[in-house]
Amino acid sequence: MADNSKQGERREIRLGPDSFPDHPVGSKFVQDLKCALEQQDRERVNHLLQHRVKCVDAIIELSNDDWMKDPSAQLDPLVLLGLWSLEYKQELTSPLCIAAGHGYTDCLQYLLQRGAKPNMIVGTKNALHAACENAHTDCTQQLLEHGANPRLLTEDGLSALHLCNTAQTFRCAKLLLKYRADVNQLTEDLESPLHVVARQGLHNHVHLYLRYGAIVNTMNVHRESPLGSACGNAWSPESQEDYLQACKVLITYGANVNSVDDENRSPLHKASKNASLQLVQLLLKHKADVNAIDYNGCSPLANVIQTAPFKEELNPHRTVQALLNHGSRRVWPAAFPKVLKSCAGSPRTIEVLFNSYQQIQVTEEWMEAVPEEFFQLHRPFYESLFALACSPRSLQHLCRFAARKLFGDQCHALIPRLPMPKCLRAYLLLEPEDLVC
Template sequence: MSSWDSPPDYPLSSDLVRRLKSALATGDKDTVQELICTEVEPVDAVIELANDDWMKEPSAQLPTGALLGLWTLEYKRELTTPLCIAAAHGHVFCVRHLLSHSADPDARPGGRGALHEACLGGHTACTRLLLEHGADPDLLSAEGLAPLHLCRTPASLGCAQALLEHGATVQLECGPGRDTPLHVAAQYGLDEHAQLYLGRGARVDARNGRGETALSAACGAATRSPDEHARCLRLCALLLRGGAAADARDEDERSPLHKACGRARPSLCTLLLLHGADAGALDYGGASPLARALQTATCAPPAAPQRMVQALLNHGSPLVWPDAFPKVLRTCAQVPAVIEVLFNSYTHLRVSESWQEVIPEDVYQMHEPFYRSLFALAHTPRCLRHLSRCAIRRLLGKKCFLLVPQLPLPETLQTYLLLEPEGVLH
């Protein structure tokens, strides 16, 4: 009979579980230690910390929507052991005490073992203790994840180091996505973890179940803070130095550059382009990196969209089809710098006064100087300076970004050639 079917040694309704949950919720380490080390018997007792089996509770009041869709409800029950609890909260004394009393380091009645919990919490000392007492460094959880795959925070670097020292498999593919530890490090922007895994022989261009390399996974991951963004940039630079293919496509034919543009990361876009990423690559849907950059322009951080568009155009990205420019204008109206950079990449683009209809009135008024200069070109040819810029850019082609800074020109003219926005069109 499985632990799920067997009654737990300490059910949710027991006094010990009530006191234990209260101590865990308040961070009362002394009480947790006392309960685990002196009251729980046997040492590998199964403890029930949660149970939402409402069908066993006659008084449960369910909303009508739930009653109409009972088949969508999932019964969740959390079973664990004293060792898992201690490891999850970094209680080294408890872990040592339990192991000294022959607690099973690989027991996982709730689906995860103590080693999984220690790695999730980033508790290096607990991880080392468990490994020294024979914990399996490649033990799979019920979700099919090894401990290395649960090293997901900067604090878990020591755990990852300890796992590898005790024989963990650095190239193990686990979970529904068949990710390697390097993929996990990439998804969470853990540059130091990635460096550790590469140093232990991880294959830099290994593919997961979605056809992604670690570089692709890193470029598609969300970053919420400047620190996370900086770590992601360092990680991608590390992968590229290690030989990662800048143009590796996933199962949808999206390249890392597609994903970086979709996440509005101009620094990362530039890094990829400098390592040979194809600015004109098309995914299965026919979208280019430029299209992805334009799609995300209005929700990107300030200055990011025009920097991405600049970088792509200066590395040879094909232009938007002229007839589609009104659609771009509608999508990016709130970011006139993007419109300016893109418009200035054409030698000549016929301006229609009807375009004004796609720009919301409040947006037009907010950026009136720019839009007035745009629609003034409906009856005026572009200036000679612009035409000269287009001729030089056409001559330099995809190497504009590299060659323009080498021209014997003042910096202001160099930035002009590289489509630096000025706020108005001439």
């Protein structure tokens, strides 16, 4: 824990873009420093910061794109027409920020021992922000031990804890909390650190923050909860397991599975849109409302149908199955041609949905809705579907529909318990067969 005698050093010092740099961008020192940083020459950077700077808290200008000072600058035509504006940007930093941001612990220790101010914000951030942003645990610890304030914000309104947004920053986050970082500190958009790590699927961070008292159902400016943030970003097949674990932890700590954002979208809406089957199953298991409607009039089922063509690698028909087996209302029959048109490349999604109806009239409009390329690619399925235009559904299917109607929204729970062959249970649960009859 930081020594109380150092509390006087924890004051915030901000040096903004109007501050005059001790080492301008055109100086020999900055040119040498930038070259050493580009080459990742640690020894050279250490030498420059320890022996060539004017003082340990010098202001260093790493870049300056003030194009107005250069009359020969070639400007984009859109700028000249006033359709696109350029902003003047100046990047200021300090020796301490450079050392912390690159993980140069020896140099950092040298600067701190010679009185460098750990809370001085130069440009947009201070050294602690730079260390956490780049997951340099040893630098983070050194700064905290020398009185760095973990609650100071960057110019963008982010605390050091908000910047711990990768798996590699876990130990930095632990140190910040040990030194009294505010786990519920909010940005201007009311984003908590828990929102940030939930959005990234960082389940270890999520668990850590909740153990330190993070508010599980806190809402950001869009009324989105951490659970909603996690479900909305679980789109990558490679990260599904991480998001699943993060959501499990959030729900264990009391996350509201039916919270809605400012567009009335629930976590289930977002998980369904991403065709995240395991997340959908988790939410349904914890009583998520399968028929919730957002401000666009969409249910979770409508969301997965809309995105199915773009999520084929995630088998969106499985998500459609899960929602229907938990009692989701089906698509209005008259809208089925639209489903065919948008989901033609996902015939199993069409099959699962089609088999949830007792009887739905196949018309010539259906045939016109399927693009020729998809018809040829999935010809056996579409031929079996369009053949039903002049024939009724099979008795087997009608029995399936009657059984499913009897079980209602408990199909998922009751059908697996029936004493019948596995293949029949799968049939009742709408398992696709790539043909319809």
